[in-house]
Structures are given as C-alpha cells and as structure tokens.
Amino acid sequence: MRQVEVAIVGGGPAGLCAAISAASSGAHVLLMDRNKYLGGQLIKQTHMFFGSEKQYASTRGIDISEILLKQLDEYKDNIEILKDTTVLGLYEDGVISGISGDEYFKLKPDVTVVSTGASEKVLAFPGNDMPGIYGAGAAQTLMNVYGVKPGQKVLMVGAGNIGLIVSYQLMQAGVIVSGIIDAAPRIGGYLVHASKIRRMGVPILTGHTVKEAIGKDCLEKAVIWEVDEKYEGIEGTEKTFDVDVLCISVGLSPLVELLEQSGCEIKYIPELSGKVPVVDENHMTTKPFIYAAGDVSGVEEASSAMVEGYLAGLCAAKTAGFKHPQFDYLKEDYHKQIEALRAGPQGERIRRGIAKMKGGLR
Amino acid sequence: MKEMFEKTGVQSPEIVRSVFPPIERINRGPVAVIECYQRIPCNPCATACKAGAIKPFEDINDRPDIDFERCTGCGLCVSKCPGLSIMLVDGSRSEENVVFSIPYEFLPLPQENDYVDALDRAGESIGKAKILKVINRSYQDRTPIIQVEISREKMYLFRNIKIGGNLNG
Numbered sequence: 001m002r003q004v005e006v007a008i009v010g011g012g013p014a015g016l017c018a019a020i021s022a023a024s025s026g027a028h029v030l031l032m033d034r035n036k037y038l039g040g041q042l043i044k045q046t047h048m049f050f051g052s053e054k055q056y057a058s059t060r061g062i063d064i065s066e067i068l069l070k071q072l073d074e075y076k077d078n079i080e081i082l083k084d085t086t087v088l089g090l091y092e093d094g095v096i097s098g099i100s101g102d103e104y105f106k107l108k109p110d111v112t113v114v115s116t117g118a119s120e121k122v123l124a125f126p127g128n129d130m131p132g133i134y135g136a137g138a139a140q141t142l143m144n145v146y147g148v149k150p151g152q153k154v155l156m157v158g159a160g161n162i163g164l165i166v167s168y169q170l171m172q173a174g175v176i177v178s179g180i181i182d183a184a185p186r187i188g189g190y191l192v193h194a195s196k197i198r199r200m201g202v203p204i205l206t207g208h209t210v211k212e213a214i215g216k217d218c219l220e221k222a223v224i225w226e227v228d229e230k231y232e233g234i235e236g237t238e239k240t241f242d243v244d245v246l247c248i249s250v251g252l253s254p255l256v257e258l259l260e261q262s263g264c265e266i267k268y269i270p271e272l273s274g275k276v277p278v279v280d281e282n283h284m285t286t287k288p289f290i291y292a293a294g295d296v297s298g299v300e301e302a303s304s305a306m307v308e309g310y311l312a313g314l315c316a317a318k319t320a321g322f323k324h325p326q327f328d329y330l331k332e333d334y335h336k337q338i339e340a341l342r343a344g345p346q347g348e349r350i351r352r353g354i355a356k357m358k359g360g361l362r
Numbered sequence: 363m364k365e366m367f368e369k370t371g372v373q374s375p376e377i378v379r380s381v382f383p384p385i386e387r388i389n390r391g392p393v394a395v396i397e398c399y400q401r402i403p404c405n406p407c408a409t410a411c412k413a414g415a416i417k418p419f420e421d422i423n424d425r426p427d428i429d430f431e432r433c434t435g436c437g438l439c440v441s442k443c444p445g446l447s448i449m450l451v452d453g454s455r456s457e458e459n460v461v462f463s464i465p466y467e468f469l470p471l472p473q474e475n476d477y478v479d480a481l482d483r484a485g486e487s488i489g490k491a492k493i494l495k496v497i498n499r500s501y502q503d504r505t506p507i508i509q510v511e512i513s514r515e516k517m518y519l520f521r522n523i524k525i526g527g528n529l530n531g
Contacts, residue, residue, distance in 0.1 A: 047444065048443075048444035048503075048505075049444060050402060050403060050404040050444050050445075051403055051404060051405075051422070052403075052404075052405050052406075052409075052422050053406075053409060057404060057405065057406045057444065058406035058410075058442045058443075058444055058503075059503075060503070060504070171468070172467060172468060172469075185369065186365075186368040186369060187368055187369070187371055190400060190402050190445060191367065191368065191371065191399055191400045192397075192398060192400070192402075192443075192444075192445025192446070192447045193445065194371030195371055195372075195373065195397065195445075195447070195483065196445065196446050196447075197371070198370070198371035198372055198483065198484060198485065199481060199482070199483050199484065199485050199521050199522040200481075200485050200522065201481070201484070201485025201486070201524075202485065204369075204370055204371045206369045206370070207369075301403075303403070340403065340421065340422045340423075341403045341422065342403075343403070343421060343422070343423050344401040344402060344403055344421075344422075344423030345400075345401050345423075346400075346401070346402055346403070346423075347403070347423075
C-alpha cells in the first residue's frame with residue numbers, strides 16, 4: 001500500500017492552506033478533492049472578504065483561491081494534487097480508501113487532515129422537493145461557476161450571510177429577488193450585507209417561514225407565514241409570492257462522515273452547526289494522526305477556515321516528523337488570528353460551542 | 363431604534379445622522395461617511411486610510427473611528443470596504459446640491475450626465491440625481507465609484523441609485 005506523509009482530504013480554503021503549511025514545513029503532501037477544480041466554495045464567491053489582511057480581507061473569494069493556488073505552486077515539488085478524487089473511507093488505523101477517476105486506491109498516510117467542509121441544510125415544508133427549490137449555495141454555483149441563472153424571480157429563505165450575499169449576487173446576475181425571509185426575529189447576517197440588498201428595494205421579513213410551495217410541474221408560488229415565539233406558523237398571516245425559485249439558506253452541516261468512521265470522538269454541538277469532531281487547540285482530533293480544519297470542525301467564515309487550515313497543516317507536518325523552522329512563532333500567530341476573528345459579538349456562538357466541545361458537555 | 367434596524371435592515375434617520383460628519387465639514391469638501399454599525403471582524407478601511415483619519419484598530423472587531431478633520435475625502439476606503447458601507451459626501455460645490463460618491467457593483471454602469479432615480483436606504487425613490495462621474499480604476503478591484511449630484515435636502519436620505527431595468531421592478 002502506498003505510503004504518504006501528510007494526506008489532505010478536501011481542497012477548499014482550509015485544505016489549501018493546510019497543504020501550503022504542511023509542504024512549507026517540508027512534508028510531502030497529497031491533496032485530494034472530489035471536484036475537478038480546487039478552491040471549494042471560494043471559486044464562486046465574487047464578493048470581497050471580511051477579516052484582516054492576513055486573511056486576505058477586501059479581496060474577492062474568487063481571487064483568494066487564485067492566490068492560494070499560486071502559493072501551492074511554489075511547493076509543487078512537495079505537493080501532489082489529485083482532483084476528481086473521492087475519499088470513500090478513513091479507517092481506524094488511518095488507512096484511506098478512495099476512487100480517483102475510475103481507479104480505486106488505498107493509502108496509508110502518517111497524518112491526515114480532514115477538511116471536507118459542510119453541506120447545506122434543508123427545510124421541511126409541503127412541496128419542498130419541487131423543481132425550482134434550491135440550496136442558496138447551489139444557486140450560487142449555477143450562476144457564478146456555470147453562468148446559468150437559476151430562474152427569473154427568487155424568494156430567499158434565510159437572512160444569514162449566505163442568504164444575504166447570494167441575494168445580492170442574484171441581483172447582480174439580473175435575477176429579481178422578491179424578498180428575503182427568516183424565521184428568527186432578527187437578521188442573522190452582517191447588517192452591512194443586509195443594508196446593501198435592502199437599499200436595492202428588497203424587503204427583509206424576519207419572523208417568517210415557508211408554509212408551502214405550490215406548482216404543477218415546478219415551483220409557481222411560495223406561501224409564507226409569520227411565526228410565533230415557538231417558531232410555529234400563525235394562521236391568517238399568509239402571504240403569497242409569485243416566484244419560480246425558492247433558495248433555502250438555513251445553515252450548513254459539517255461533513256463529518258469520514259471522521260466518524262475513523263473512530264474520532266464526535267459531539268453534537270448546535271453552536272458549531274451539528275456533529276463535529278472533538279479537537280484540541282491545534283485542531284488535532286482525539287486520534288493524534290488525524291486533524292480536522294475548516295467547516296467540518298464547526299461552521300464559521302472562510303477567513304477562520306483558512307487560518308485553521310494553516311494551523312492544522314503546520315501541526316500535522318510536525319506530527320509526521322517535519323517541524324517548520326518557525327513553528328512556535330507561526331503557531332502562536334495562527335492562534336492569535338483565530339482568537340481575534342472570534343472575539344466580537346458575532347463570534348459569541350462559536351466561542352460557546354468550542355467551550356462545550358472542550359468541556360465535555362453533551 | 364437599533365432593534366428595528368436588526369429586523370428590517372433599514373437604518374433609522376437618527377442612526378444615519380449619528381455617523382454623518384458635521385455640516386461645516388461637509389461644506390468644506392469631500393469626507394467619508396461610514397455606516398458600519400456592528401462589531402464584526404473586519405479592518406480594511408483602517409488599513410486603507412493613508413491620511414490617518416480612520417484610527418488603526420486595536421481589536422479587529424472595533425467599529426471604525428474616523429476623524430473627519432483628518433479625512434481628505436480621497437475615497438480609498440470606499441471601494442475597499444467589503445460591506446460597501448462607506449460613501450463620500452461633498453457640500454463644497456454649491457448651495458443647493460451635495461455630491462455623493464457611492465460604491466456601485468451593477469451593470470450597466472450609468473453614463474456621465476445621465477439622470478437616474480435616487481433611492482433611500484429602503485430602496486424607495488426619492489427623486490432624481492445627476493451622474494457626474496463614473497470612476498472604475500484597477501485599484502478599485504471591480505467596485506466602481508459613482509459620483510452623484512442631489513438636492514441638499516435629500517442629503518440624509520440618499521443612499522443608492524437605480525438605472526433602467528437592472529433592479530427589482
């Protein structure tokens with residue numbers, strides 16, 4: 001079976017940064033991604049990022065992926081990239097099985113970094129399987145990666161950052177956004193994103209959810225209603241939107257299947273968006289040869305995913321026997337960056353989730 | 363007041379006025395108006411400011427703190443702000459009108475001397491505005507800045523423009 005020093009599963013912002021970091025430490029890295037391209041969700045993020053210069057603030061996501069790919073290229077002697085490659089199994093002894101193109105393979109890495117990201121959550125309502133109903137991220141992929149409009153008129157469900165940003169980008173693509181609704185009493189995303197779309201004339205209705213989707217062969221109308229404190233619909237408050245697209249943006253779930261299979265300790269932490277691996281401050285799981293970074297270890301912004309990736313890659317390389325000459329300095333810097341990104345009121349939920357994950361609360 | 367903003371995404375006039383420069387400063391020439399009301403991890407405005415008007419952040423979650431006297435109205439921060447929350451206001455050109463410089467990321471771009479609909483913070487039309495200039499240099503990284511002239515009495519209402527059919531309705 002093939003031996004590998006550091007294997008990285010998932011080439012999004014966390015995985016790319018982990019690969020750069022591990023390779024710059026001197027380890028030989030194998031980076032695998034199931035897509036035909038690297039960059040994960042960055043490649044459709046046409047908006048400027050928040051954060052500080054270190055996390056490429058004010059640069060568009062699409063350009064950040066280019067920057068990271070260039071950095072990756074500087075270490076090309078140390079990095080092997082396998083695109084169109086799906087990891088199928090991560091076993092208790094660390095063995096990885098997968099399929100690359102049409103070929104099945106097995107490998108035995110010294111250390112593995114799992115950076116598989118997260119998937120969009122669904123919302124239950126009558127008719128939610130009708131054509132025209134998309135995850136907001138899927139609609140974003142259609143228009144920003146493939147240049148295809150998802151439809152003519154959209155109702156966005158969810159006023160978090162993804163819902164707000166995708167609404168804005170739909171309008172940039174020439175799609176009408178009839179409104180943004182959210183069951184929560186307040187807008188969950190950054191208010192600057194909300195204002196940006198609000199001043200284009202798009203109403204934001206908090207305290208509303210979808211009652212049902214109506215259509216013969218595909219979506220024709222969406223009926224929404226107000227919710228009470230228990231998030232239950234209130235009869236008589238229904239409003240109907242004539243839309244051919246409903247975008248669902250109600251959060252993400254970490255893709256922890258491989259970590260679960262490997263026998264890492266997993267906990268259900270709602271603040272981190274679902275089932276997550278228990279990790280230490282360097283993103284090592286309860287198995288010393290498996291690290292987890294990015295949304296798979298708790299859903300946050302891409303800026304923190306990148307820093308987590310740099311940190312996990314640095315420490316994974318050290319575990320594999322390759323200590324970066326500036327290891328201590330870099331590790332401390334990454335810790336400081338992550339802490340700063342989470343220090344504000346928007347990071348409160350994440351801080352609570354991490355405390356729960358570390359404190360043994362279930 | 364803040365609560366309504368968090369429910370609807372529309373700032374009340376009181377909140378807007380609280381971040382506007384004093385009228386004497388506006389009348390002396392272009393100056394930045396920063397509508398960043400929430401502590402979020404973001405600092406490019408402060409790192410972009412070459413005039414030392416936006417104070418360096420101690421904590422990346424700080425809200426921008428701008429010294430209007432030091433602001434030169436250069437506009438570097440306008441296209442750098444990922445939230446598009448910064449614009450310039452200039453009251454030095456005439457008694458009747460003020461000139462805004464707003465970030466605008468939609469196509470088609472307006473043409474100089476066009477008259478377009480002026481919109482408030484809820485996207486409602488508040489009358490007409492004249493396009494003076496469209497600035498779209500490489501350092502702005504695809505966030506063009508539109509210079510718009512509008513009646514002085516709409517100063518605290520104006521926030522956006524609408525051109526032809528590129529917006530809702």
